[in-house]
Amino acid sequence: MGNVAEDEQYEESHVHAVYEQIASHFSSTRYKPWPIIERFLKGLPDGSIGLDIGCGNGKYLAVNPAIFIVGSDRSTNLAQIASQHHPHSVVVADILDLPHQHHSFDFAISIAVIHHLSTPIRRREAIASILATLRPDEGKALIYVWALEQESSRRGWSEGGEQDVMVPWVMKGSKKSTSKSPKNSGTGAVSVAVEDKTFHRYYHLYRRGELDDDIAAVGGKVLEAGYEKDNWWAIATPELSAS
Amino acid sequence: MKLLTLNFLTCARKTCKSTAAAFPLHPKEAELEQVEMDMNPLFITNMLPRLEWEAMKTLTTELGLPNLPAEPPSAEELADESGEPTQTLKDLHTLLMETSIASGKLVCGNCEHEYAVKEGIANFLLPSHMV
Numbered sequence: 585m586g587n588v589a590e591d592e593q594y595e596e597s598h599v600h601a602v603y604e605q606i607a608s609h610f611s612s613t614r615y616k617p618w619p620i621i622e623r624f625l626k627g628l629p630d631g632s633i634g635l636d637i638g639c640g641n642g643k644y645l646a647v648n649p650a651i652f653i654v655g656s657d658r659s660t661n662l663a664q665i666a667s668q669h670h671p672h673s674v675v676v677a678d679i680l681d682l683p684h685q686h687h688s689f690d691f692a693i694s695i696a697v698i699h700h701l702s703t704p705i706r707r708r709e710a711i712a713s714i715l716a717t718l719r720p721d722e723g724k725a726l727i728y729v730w731a732l733e734q735e736s737s738r739r740g741w742s743e744g745g746e747q748d749v750m751v752p753w754v755m756k757g758s759k760k761s762t763s764k765s766p767k768n769s770g771t772g773a774v775s776v777a778v779e780d781k782t783f784h785r786y787y788h789l790y791r792r793g794e795l796d797d798d799i800a801a802v803g804g805k806v807l808e809a810g811y812e813k814d815n816w817w818a819i820a821t822p823e824l825s826a827s
Numbered sequence: 828m829k830l831l832t833l834n835f836l837t838c839a840r841k842t843c844k845s846t847a848a849a850f851p852l853h854p855k856e857a858e859l860e861q862v863e864m865d866m867n868p869l870f871i872t873n874m875l876p877r878l879e880w881e882a883m884k885t886l887t888t889e890l891g892l893p894n895l896p897a898e899p900p901s902a903e904e905l906a907d908e909s910g911e912p913t914q915t916l917k918d919l920h921t922l923l924m925e926t927s928i929a930s931g932k933l934v935c936g937n938c939e940h941e942y943a944v945k946e947g948i949a950n951f952l953l954p955s956h957m958v
Contacts, residue, residue: 589955631873633835649867652874654835656951663948670864671924673832677951681958683839683942685850 591702598786599700600658602753606783607661609755611641620812621695622647624726624819632690634723637679637714638697642666645674656682679710682717689717692725696815699729699788702748704798707788712802715822724807724821727799732789734814741789750784757781790816828947829862831923833886834878838935839942839951840958848937851882854889855941857931866920868912872905874923887922 603610621644628634630650639645639655640662646669656677657663667674677683679697692714701707714725734741741749757778796806799820809818833851843849880899887895905916932941933949940957943950 588958592955630869631877633874633877650870650873652831652870654832658952660948660950664946667948671829671831671867671870673829675828675832675836675949675951677839678953681839681841681951681953683836683949683951685835685837686844688835 591706594702595700595786598702598750598784602783602785603659604661606753606755607641607659607665610753611662611665614641614643617643617647618695618728618812620810620817621693621726621728624691624693625651628691634689634691634693635682635684635714635717636672637682637692637694639663639666639674640696642669642672642674644693644695645669645672654684680706680713682713684717686716687718687720687723690719690723692717692723693727694725695728696730698727698795698798699790700786702786702788708798708802711798711804711820715799715802715804715820718822720822722821724819725804726817726819727795728815728817729790729795730787731811731814731816732791733811734789737814739814743791745789747789747791749787749789751787753783753785755781755783792816828928828944828949829924830883830886830890830926830928831874831878832949833933834882836933836949836951838937838940839953840935840938840940843935843937846937849935851879851886852933852942853936854886854928855932855934857890857944858929859890860927860929860947861921861925862927864920864924866912866917866924868906868916868920871916871919871923872902875899875902875905875919892922892926 625647628651632651634653636644636653636655639657642655645655653672655666655674660676663674663676694714698707698710701710732741732747733743757780795816795818799806803823804820805823807819838849884895900915907913928944929947931944934941
């Protein structure tokens, strides 16, 4: 990958276009909030105002109705699905060009998003972009990325392995056996089964310490960090000196 | 898109974001709709001090909605002696939460780029030559 236009084109084909096509199926499989994220959102003071950057189907918008979240996603189809979660709002936007004022928000979450950017520079730019929206030294961001170290998962990735991978998403076809009503038996029912369709999404799998390094590299301070269920996560705040 | 959202949006272009002219975005050819929503008095009370009131005033004027008072209502004006929501609070709920832009454009006052709103969703993706 050479220049910015090529990087963008790569992500367009291998991330954005895929989510746009799998949006509704993807959404139907994403409904249970992860505990650390739920705790983060529920622990915010009533009336807090923040962002959910890469909100997908908006499952985290449903967690706390006493705060106000402007969600954003690159996929129009996912944003449309997410927009039903009141009192919150959703727009279509790119993490590198967010339509929000700097230094204004109490919090931000970005869950399973940064790992879709295809170069180290773009991943750091994405973190800088999140931190720039936060109120200096008060605002905090919760960031989740997929881990390379997933020894216990069926995917079989582990320390020392390839970090830039293509991950399949299988959209199940209709497996319904062809209906054979007694009347028509013998006429040979026509099969209408739809085949499974596999899409591949680009991921950068984060190794231990890499997320913390990226946050520090763009002037952020890690307040808390950890590993949960195949993911690295961190809560970060912009340092006062950061832009 | 509910009008409250407009208070937390500006132009997506890096060169505009820090300029005063980019906020608030200006609605153009906006189709409004009322989306009924349960009123949460505490939510409105919490949002009020966080609003850029001048931007809200600009927005209501540009949308042809009734003019807002010069200063934001105080907390005392939102509930009566018995703690019940006042008409002022109900009006704010209608304006901020229920009045929505169904379609139209949002225009940056700095670069004049127009962002489309379709089916209630604003799209801030920039064409590559503008990034």
